[in-house]
Amino acid sequence: MARVKLSGAEIVVEELKxxxxxxxxxxxxxxxxxxxxxxxxxxxxxxxxxxxxxxxxHAADGYARVSGETGVCIATSGPGATNLVTGLANASMDxxxxxxxxxxxxxxxxxxNAFQEASTFTITMPITKHNFLVKRTADLPxxxxxxxxxxxxxxxxxxxxxxxxxxxxDVTEVNLHPKETFAGYKPNIKPNQVxxxxxxxxxxxxxxxxxxxxxxxxxxxxxxxxxxxxxxxGAPVVTTLMGKGAIPEGHPFCLGMAGMHGHIxxxxxxxxxxxxxxxxxxxxxxxxxxxxDQFAPDATLxxxxxxxxxxxxxxxVDIPIVGDVKLALSDMIKWLxxxxxxxxxxxxxxxxxxxxxxSACEECIKDVRRxxxxxxDRLIKTISGILDxxxxxxxxxxxxxxxxxxxxxxxxxxxxxxxGGLGTMGFGFPAAIGAKVAAPDKKVVDIAGDGSFLxxxxxxxxxxxxxxxxxxxxxxxxxxxxxxQWQELFFDKKYSHTGLGMTPDFVMLAEAFGCYGExxxxxxxxxxxxxxxxxxxxxxxIDMIVGTEDKILPMIPPGGGLTGMIGTEKCKHx
Amino acid sequence: xQTRIISLLVEDNPGVLTRMSGMFTMRGxxxxxxxxxxxxxxxxxxxxxxxYGSESELEKxxxxxxxxxxxxxxxxxxxxxxxxxxxxxxxxxxxxxKSRSEVMQxxxxxxxxxxxxxxxxxxxxxxxxxxxxxxxxxxxxxxxxKQLFRTGIxxxxxx
Ligand SMILES: Cc1ncc(C[n+]2csc(CCOP(=O)(O)OP(=O)(O)O)c2C)c(N)n1
Ligand SMILES: [Mg+2]
Numbered sequence: 001m002a003r004v005k006l007s008g009a010e011i012v013v014e015e016l017k018x019x020x021x022x023x024x025x026x027x028x029x030x031x032x033x034x035x036x037x038x039x040x041x042x043x044x045x046x047x048x049x050x051x052x053x054x055x056x057x058h059a060a061d062g063y064a065r066v067s068g069e070t071g072v073c074i075a076t077s078g079p080g081a082t083n084l085v086t087g088l089a090n091a092s093m094d095x096x097x098x099x100x101x102x103x104x105x106x107x108x109x110x111x112x113n114a115f116q117e118a119s120t121f122t123i124t125m126p127i128t129k130h131n132f133l134v135k136r137t138a139d140l141p142x143x144x145x146x147x148x149x150x151x152x153x154x155x156x157x158x159x160x161x162x163x164x165x166x167x168x169x170d171v172t173e174v175n176l177h178p179k180e181t182f183a184g185y186k187p188n189i190k191p192n193q194v195x196x197x198x199x200x201x202x203x204x205x206x207x208x209x210x211x212x213x214x215x216x217x218x219x220x221x222x223x224x225x226x227x228x229x230x231x232x233x234g235a236p237v238v239t240t241l242m243g244k245g246a247i248p249e250g251h252p253f254c255l256g257m258a259g260m261h262g263h264i265x266x267x268x269x270x271x272x273x274x275x276x277x278x279x280x281x282x283x284x285x286x287x288x289x290x291x292x293d294q295f296a297p298d299a300t301l302x303x304x305x306x307x308x309x310x311x312x313x314x315x316x317v318d319i320p321i322v323g324d325v326k327l328a329l330s331d332m333i334k335w336l337x338x339x340x341x342x343x344x345x346x347x348x349x350x351x352x353x354x355x356x357x358x359s360a361c362e363e364c365i366k367d368v369r370r371x372x373x374x375x376x377d378r379l380i381k382t383i384s385g386i387l388d389x390x391x392x393x394x395x396x397x398x399x400x401x402x403x404x405x406x407x408x409x410x411x412x413x414x415x416x417x418x419x420g421g422l423g424t425m426g427f428g429f430p431a432a433i434g435a436k437v438a439a440p441d442k443k444v445v446d447i448a449g450d451g452s453f454l455x456x457x458x459x460x461x462x463x464x465x466x467x468x469x470x471x472x473x474x475x476x477x478x479x480x481x482x483x484x485q486w487q488e489l490f491f492d493k494k495y496s497h498t499g500l501g502m503t504p505d506f507v508m509l510a511e512a513f514g515c516y517g518e519x520x521x522x523x524x525x526x527x528x529x530x531x532x533x534x535x536x537x538x539x540x541x542i543d544m545i546v547g548t549e550d551k552i553l554p555m556i557p558p559g560g561g562l563t564g565m566i567g568t569e570k571c572k573h574x
Numbered sequence: 575x576q577t578r579i580i581s582l583l584v585e586d587n588p589g590v591l592t593r594m595s596g597m598f599t600m601r602g603x604x605x606x607x608x609x610x611x612x613x614x615x616x617x618x619x620x621x622x623x624x625x626y627g628s629e630s631e632l633e634k635x636x637x638x639x640x641x642x643x644x645x646x647x648x649x650x651x652x653x654x655x656x657x658x659x660x661x662x663x664x665x666x667x668x669x670x671x672k673s674r675s676e677v678m679q680x681x682x683x684x685x686x687x688x689x690x691x692x693x694x695x696x697x698x699x700x701x702x703x704x705x706x707x708x709x710x711x712x713x714x715x716x717x718x719x720k721q722l723f724r725t726g727i728x729x730x731x732x733x
Contacts, residue, residue: 121589125593130643133589183644185643308641
């Protein structure tokens with residue numbers, strides 16, 4: 001590439017285009033005027049003006065989760081950058097590839113408490129995979145390329161680039177589009193063949209094999225391999241929250257989500273298996289529970305993950321495999337096929353046991369579920385019934401999220417988008433914006449709580465202004481419901497500061513923004529309301545009135561283990 | 575629990591020290607000593623970190639360190655096959671000529687140099703294994719240590 005003379009801002013935009021960036025979510029500010037001046041003329045990059053930087057980060061995150069491409073967000077120095085923090089931490093925790101560009105005060109003013117100065121570089125260090133503070137315009141091409149390379153290789157993550165005002169304004173001669181150069185970063189992706197063979201052998205010889213699939217399966221694009229391996233082995237599959245969509249829910253081998261709010265039979269299967277293939281998961285406490293002696297006590301544990309630091313971090317495993325999940329599963333499949341190592345005769349007993357447990361438990365806990373939920377479960381089932389397999393569901397955090405995780409039937413990877421690691425209220429709606437921008441032809445629904453939605457609802461304005469018709473379905477229970485549930489169960493029903501009191505009229509709120517709004521009092525009305533919302537072509541809010549004291553059950557109490565779920569006491573089949 | 579020495583080759587970028595120490599803080603690891611210096615390769619620095627923790631904690635730290643983009647190499651130094659040095663500068667009180675000569679004698683037997691002397695104090699300099707310096711410091715406390723400076727350890731593997 002020949003040398004060209006450009007301003008820092010022009011270099012940034014040229015390099016973004018070279019990285020294939022088509023969309024950026026952001027809010028300008030004083031130190032970003034040079035950058036936004038270039039964006040004004042720019043045709044290839046669609047900039048979406050958000051109404052809060054947290055939403056810009058969540059939208060970039062949602063965009064990345066749906067498309068697999070790196071999401072981009074932009075914020076100004078000081079408050080713009082600090083507003084991004086929650087969104088970046090959220091994306092980091094769930095290994096979502098995001099590049100954040102922040103403005104910074106001029107290099108000469110750094111450290112002087114200049115107007116709108118915050119040390120974005122140090123603030124974001126612990127919540128990013130890597131970050132850069134650019135001191136010279138000439139460094140921009142290399143930094144930007146390296147940032148995108150880091151974000152979307154290895155264990156994916158967030159990279160922030162802090163851009164001082166003068167670095168963006170200065171004009172210099174540079175060579176654009178350099179190759180990545182790292183002294184030490186070599187994302188190891190090839191799994192060790194000896195280990196994959198050992199793992200395949202263990203699984204083939206096991207009587208009660210089980211697969212625990214996490215978000216890594218989806219990120220690696222390995223859902224097809226996973227399904228094939230499960231069928232080949234005759235191994236049931238349980239997923240984490242992040243793993244929803246790694247195998248179609250409803251598939252005969254899929255037991256759905258395990259863990260704290262998972263399905264009782266999924267947890268039981270973990271407890272009873274004699275070999276476990278844990279793939280693309282980090283054994284979060286929400287999945288394992290806290291009594292680790294109830295977590296696969298009899299199993300030979302195989303752990304596949306792209307990040308070596310996850311091996312033996314939370315759970316000690318027998319066969320660690322570091323590398324790309326898709327490659328590791330393919331290697332196992334190849335070995336199994338070649339050695340024809342599974343007739344599954346002994347496994348059929350296990351599969352039979354799982355099937356029986358599955359249907360029997362559904363019966364046993366029916367009452368507990370009904371008692372807990374006035375309508376919440378039926379609302380999710382209705383949404384699940386109406387939406388096609390390609391539709392995308394995002395969630396807020398709380399009971400609404402767990403009802404969705406429990407009852408929404410996810411059929412495809414990248415169609416269930418939820419804040420797993422950080423558990424960020426206010427994530428679902430802006431993530432839905434990013435999702436809809438990434439996949440404009442798909443229906444996008446945010447399953448929201450009334451508390452969560454109020455944290456980021458101002459971005460309805462963004463939806464209206466940019467014609468982004470997402471549908472928000474609010475579980476209107478007038479409570480910070482999940483916390484209330486814990487207070488009910490573990491703190492003598494003292495509902496300390498969880499009542500939301502006079503919640504707003506969400507239909508009027510929607511209309512005030514120019515959105516479509518409709519209220520649903522009975523689950524039967526939801527189908528029409530959803531169809532009305534989609535037909536309106538507008539961003540929409542459906543206000544679903546639910547019982548104030550709905551509970552999501554069964555659940556593992558804090559400190560409990562997989563076999564001690566509250567609400568399963570009467571279940572005779574486990 | 576044990577002390578372990580990890581030698582790191584890192585890119586010599588601004589902020590790399592913050593990143594390292596931030597990582598230790600984040601993971602709840604106690605560093606007993608940390609030194610940074612230039613090394614034989616331009617653009618890279620060497621860090622020598624002494625950590626106190628259990629084997630499994632240290633294993634986790636090694637992996638997290640390797641994950642940092644600017645870390646080029648992580649070497650876990652085996653104590654037996656490692657030469658470890660710490661440098662100590664210490665101002666010791668000498669109240670009379672008797673204690674002065676005692677201090678001088680002890681310093682000589684430990685291989686410490688006299689870096690400076692005044693009427694009522696001497697400044698001693700000793701480069702040694704940290705445990706030996708510990709013992710020397712303990713001895714000198716008997717006379718009165720006015721000021722003590724140690725650089726923290728640096729270490730090199732024999733092979
Ligand atoms: C930003 C943020 N603040 C606080 C919490 C703690 N928290 C977890 S769930 C929850 C209640 C969520 O309420 P709502 O959105 O109404 O959902 P519901 O549980 O009622 O369905 C709270 C406060 C959180 N997860 N995120
Ligand atoms: Mg609520």
